[in-house]
Amino acid sequence: MIAFLCGLLFALGLGLAGMTQPAKVIAFLDVSGTWDPSLLFVMGGAISVMVPVWRVLARRGRGFGNVRAPVFDKTHVDGALVVGAAIFGVGWGLSGYCPGPALVSMAGATFSPLVFVFSMAVGTLAARLFRKITAAA
Amino acid sequence: MILSLAGGLLIGAAAALLLLAGGRVAGISGILDGALGRPSWRWWFLAGLLCGGLILALLYPAALGPPVASIAPLAAAGFLVGFGTRLSGGCTSGHGVCGVSRFSTRSLIATGTFLITGMLTVFVVERLG
Numbered sequence: 337m338i339a340f341l342c343g344l345l346f347a348l349g350l351g352l353a354g355m356t357q358p359a360k361v362i363a364f365l366d367v368s369g370t371w372d373p374s375l376l377f378v379m380g381g382a383i384s385v386m387v388p389v390w391r392v393l394a395r396r397g398r399g400f401g402n403v404r405a406p407v408f409d410k411t412h413v414d415g416a417l418v419v420g421a422a423i424f425g426v427g428w429g430l431s432g433y434c435p436g437p438a439l440v441s442m443a444g445a446t447f448s449p450l451v452f453v454f455s456m457a458v459g460t461l462a463a464r465l466f467r468k469i470t471a472a473a
Numbered sequence: 474m475i476l477s478l479a480g481g482l483l484i485g486a487a488a489a490l491l492l493l494a495g496g497r498v499a500g501i502s503g504i505l506d507g508a509l510g511r512p513s514w515r516w517w518f519l520a521g522l523l524c525g526g527l528i529l530a531l532l533y534p535a536a537l538g539p540p541v542a543s544i545a546p547l548a549a550a551g552f553l554v555g556f557g558t559r560l561s562g563g564c565t566s567g568h569g570v571c572g573v574s575r576f577s578t579r580s581l582i583a584t585g586t587f588l589i590t591g592m593l594t595v596f597v598v599e600r601l602g
Contacts, residue, residue: 356536366592
């Protein structure tokens, strides 16, 4: 139930922030045109909440009610990280959608976020297959 | 600006709650990846995301802006976003918010990279297209 509440709050945050308006996202990425810097405040706001949260979690080792802190096993920078992020950026720039806003936008009146999310799911499964093939090779 | 900041704070609060009360990182691409399988807490998170979308559609419909691309480029972009985020292990939320805020080198590099290629793509489409 906590997960449901977090998803709900996350969606409302994205909506308020303007992240679910592809034209606004494109205007943010359009640094050589009429740049709209307001989405910097979205990242800045979210990061400013999370920085002290990580600090507290690192010091205490546990969250509320003995919840364990997540463990991060990957620390090195590799080709998959950089190439994957580069590919993601191209898709983001083409559509103005990153994963969260695309999922939230499925609730809207237009059909196209459904198409986006369907191909995003296909891309997700394709990445799984790609990882399996490259791990075996 | 104020709305963007308020939205950002709310996104941060949601990510903080999931981390402190659930021990999980609010990375949407990873949650979607994990949800394409057996039932788990991720299904609840996605249900919350969709309910949030419905609330926006009812109370603040302008928040769900119209698409900027037609169906074929949108489908291609969706594939690139799904494939790219899972290859790099995160998106705007997982790397951009949760990873950058703990000063993870991987996340800082991933975020810098997708911002640059996103800006380059918009430049090519808007200026040269």
